[in-house]
Amino acid sequence: MKEVKVKRIKNGTVIDHITGGQALNVLQIIGVTKEYPKAVLTVAMNVPSKKMGVKDIVKVEGRELKADEVDKISLISPESTINIIRDHEVKEKKNVSLPKTLEGVLVCDNPNCITNFEKTKTIFVVEEKSPIKLRCSYCERTMSEKEIIKQF
């Protein structure tokens, strides 16, 4: 099988080991469709991977990820690794990890949930990891991957 070659970036982030097919959702999370429409990106999808079968890769020039973005990525792609690149070198490498609870990261999908009316941080408890299932600790409704992705 031919090796996939992607140009190295100077400064920015490489998100590797993204669950196959989830790269477009990762792009939504890191805001390239809204806040950073001109970001220089490299996206590889369904690349053969020894560990995962297939994986996606996203490279973003000139941008390092915020903590809540990493939390969101962990929801849809729990095995992702984040590499921070400075001057063409990997300066930091970390695995995303799905936290037990997510605070202030998502909006509750239930329109009648009190968190959609009062100024308060939402709290979601991770009930199941794969497929992801979150429970709002206020209204107790659950959210599936489909409902979560809608928010990105």
Add this chain to the structure above:
Amino acid sequence: MELHDIISIRDFNKAKINHILKISEDMEKRLGRKNNSLRGKILACLFFEPSTRTRLSFETAMERMGGGIIGVSESGTTSIVKGESLKDTIKTVESYCDAIVIRHPREGAARLAANVSEIPVINAGDGSNQHPTQTLLDMYTIKREAGGLKKEVALIGDLKYGRTAHSLAYALAMFGAKITLISPKGLEMPVEVVADLEKFNTTISETNDLEGSIPGCDVLYVTRIQKERFPDPEEYEKVKGAYKITLQTLESAKRDAIILHPLPRIDEISPEVDLTKHARYFKQVYYGLPVRMAVLGLVMGAIS
């Protein structure tokens, strides 16, 4: 047992429920006697939605234990109309009293109140989510009237929107009751609630057939089917007839089967059924008092 807030039946385990039921039994036995265990304590009843039984039974429970009551019965008379947040309302009210009972139209309101309040908060209904003291009194009624909790229980009616049915099913599943869910098409229990029940070691079956299910049941828990859930009034009339408990539907019932209903009923149970030995829904209302006395005593530290 330490019990600060009562927000959701999901926060409870078997031991906690058993303990509350045991204290409720003590309260029931002592109902006629003088009880001043909450003397000097004040309960705030914040009802932002209508209620008859829940509010009256909390107030009666407090009075019977020698305590006092303050409260609001509609948000129109409070600073909420001026735009005050629920958080600020709770912070204000808690400085006047020792515990808060809250009913609110939004799901999660009671949890929010408990998170900001230093004093105990009891959920008396948050939107379509939870009504835990109703569940506790339902469990108490089943224990007292059907002789135990590991029974064959049918939940009948609107199982999609009815909060009482969801939390009662959860508590019953915890105790290993055999549960039959009987509802019209379109008002079935949500898949995620059923998935939750299936985590417990119990049998759950779903059907649209009321008459065929009656012979096996020890407890028939009937809930109201709300007209506004049906876009077509004709469809409502059909469904209403098919899920009504009458003397005829009860012909095949076990001799000692009991009928419960969280009330108010509209016409899910015909009035002549009230005179049969099966009807226990007014007894259920009565049990609300000792159960709420137990709950108030526990959260305010008068009972351990």
